[in-house]
Amino acid sequence: MDTIFALSTAQGKAGVAIIRVSGPDVASVADLLCGGLPAPRHAALRVLRDGSGERIDEAIVVFFPDRASFTGESVLELQVHGSAAVIALILRILGDFPGLRLADPGEFTRRALGNGCLDLTQVEALADLLESETEAQRRQAMRVLSGALGENCAMWRKALLRAAALLEVTIDFADEDVPVDVTPEVRTLLSDVMAGLNTQITGFGVAERIRTGFEVAILGAPNVGKSTLLNALAGREAAITSEHAGTTRDVIEVRMDLGGLPVTLLDTAGLRETEDAVEAIGITRARSRGEDADLRIFLTETGEGFEDLIQPGDIVLQAKSDLYPGGDGVSGLTGAGMDDLIGRVTDCLQGRAQGAGVAIRARHESAMRKGVVALDSACRLLDAGESATDLAAEEVHAAIRALDSLVGRIDVETVLGEIFASFCLGK
Numbered sequence: 001m002d003t004i005f006a007l008s009t010a011q012g013k014a015g016v017a018i019i020r021v022s023g024p025d026v027a028s029v030a031d032l033l034c035g036g037l038p039a040p041r042h043a044a045l046r047v048l049r050d051g052s053g054e055r056i057d058e059a060i061v062v063f064f065p066d067r068a069s070f071t072g073e074s075v076l077e078l079q080v081h082g083s084a085a086v087i088a089l090i091l092r093i094l095g096d097f098p099g100l101r102l103a104d105p106g107e108f109t110r111r112a113l114g115n116g117c118l119d120l121t122q123v124e125a126l127a128d129l130l131e132s133e134t135e136a137q138r139r140q141a142m143r144v145l146s147g148a149l150g151e152n153c154a155m156w157r158k159a160l161l162r163a164a165a166l167l168e169v170t171i172d173f174a175d176e177d178v179p180v181d182v183t184p185e186v187r188t189l190l191s192d193v194m195a196g197l198n199t200q201i202t203g204f205g206v207a208e209r210i211r212t213g214f215e216v217a218i219l220g221a222p223n224v225g226k227s228t229l230l231n232a233l234a235g236r237e238a239a240i241t242s243e244h245a246g247t248t249r250d251v252i253e254v255r256m257d258l259g260g261l262p263v264t265l266l267d268t269a270g271l272r273e274t275e276d277a278v279e280a281i282g283i284t285r286a287r288s289r290g291e292d293a294d295l296r297i298f299l300t301e302t303g304e305g306f307e308d309l310i311q312p313g314d315i316v317l318q319a320k321s322d323l324y325p326g327g328d329g330v331s332g333l334t335g336a337g338m339d340d341l342i343g344r345v346t347d348c349l350q351g352r353a354q355g356a357g358v359a360i361r362a363r364h365e366s367a368m369r370k371g372v373v374a375l376d377s378a379c380r381l382l383d384a385g386e387s388a389t390d391l392a393a394e395e396v397h398a399a400i401r402a403l404d405s406l407v408g409r410i411d412v413e414t415v416l417g418e419i420f421a422s423f424c425l426g427k
Helices: 026-034 084-096 107-114 120-131 135-145 148-172 183-202 204-212 226-234 277-292 338-353 362-383 386-407 413-420
Strands: 003-007 014-022 044-049 055-064 075-082 100-102 214-220 252-258 261-267 295-300 315-318
Touching: 003 026, 003 084, 003 107, 014 026, 014 084, 014 107, 026 044, 026 055, 026 075, 026 084, 055 084, 075 084, 084 100, 107 120, 120 135, 120 148, 120 386, 135 148, 135 204, 135 261, 148 183, 148 362, 148 386, 183 204, 183 362, 183 386, 204 261, 204 338, 204 362, 214 226, 214 277, 214 338, 226 252, 226 261, 226 295, 226 338, 252 338, 261 338, 295 338, 315 338, 362 386
Parallel strands: 003 100, 214 261, 214 295, 295 315
Antiparallel strands: 003 014, 014 075, 044 055, 055 075, 252 261
C-alpha cells in the first residue's frame, strides 16, 4: 500500500500546523527529515532538514506504530510552525519522496475502516463530529464514534446467529429426533432483536434532527411582529421590517444554538386571504414550512386562531405585548417575554431530544427497517411449521446481512464514496 501524507490542520497562517504521514515508508521519511523515528507515542523535539541538510524548522515529532495509530498503520505526525512557507516546503519534499503521494479526501479515515480500527457507523460519526456546531451535535457524534451503534449491532448479530444456528440444526437433522424444540428460544431471540431495532427506529427522527437541526416556524397574520421577533432572537437584522403588511414574501431562515441544540428559526409570510399572486405564493410556502416544522410559534394580536395549523406542544403568544400588557405575550421591539419564550422553546426541544437513538442517518434507519421486515417474516414463517423452517432461516440471514451493511461488514462501496467525499485531505 502507498504511503500517504497531507496537511491535517486548516490552510492558512497559524501557530502550529500538523502534517501527517501514514504507511510503510514512515521510517524512511523520518530518517530523511529528522534523523530517525522517536520512541513510539512519545513526542520529541527535532530539527527538520531537507535532502541537503539545510534546516527547515524545529518541530514536535510523534510516531505511532502499526495497530497503535488512527489508521492502523505506522503514522508520523510533524507538528511544525504554521508558516505557509514551512508547510509548502515540507509538502514539496514529501511529494518528491519515492513511494509517497498526497492523500485523497478522507483516505486516512478510509484506511482506519479498512484496517478494522473503525466501523462504518464510526466513520460517519467522525464526519458528523467534524461538522458539529452545537454541544448536542458533539455529544451525539461522540456517542456513535465511541462505538455505541456498533456494539448494539454486534449484540443483535450474535443473537441472530444463534437463532439461525438453531433453525439450521432442525434442517440438518430433519430425519432425526431433535431432543429439544428450538422454536421458543428462536422466537425470543428474534423478538428481542426486533424490539431493539424498533427502539432505534423510533428515536431516529429526533437523532437526525439533532444532526441536521430542528426547525421552529414563527407564524401569524401580516404585520403582527414576526420579523421583528426573528431579528430580536437572532440579534441582527435578518429580516426586513415595515409597517406595511405583506413585507415578508418568502421564508427567511436564521440558524441558532438554543441550549446546545441546533435550531433554524423560520420567519414566514403573514397568513391571510390575498389576491396578490406573489404574496399568495409566500403564504403557501409559509403554511407548508409551518406544517413541516418541529415547533410553531403563533403570534396573535386580536385573538384570531390558527386551529388548522396548531399542533400539540405549539406555542401561542399575544403579539406586541408592549401594546397589550399583561397575559402571555412577547415583544420583539422591547424584548418583553423574550427570555420566557426562549426558555419554552429550549425546554420543548430538549424534551424531544431525550428520545434520540444512536441511529442518526437515513442509511442506518433503512438498514434497520430491512432487518425488522426480515425478522417479522421469519416469525410468520415459524408459525407455518417445520415445512417453512428453511425459509425462516433464510430470513434471519437476510436480517444479519442488513446489520452487516450497517457497520460495513459486507461490500459497501456504493456508500463509501459519498461518505468520504465530505472529509478533508488530512482526515
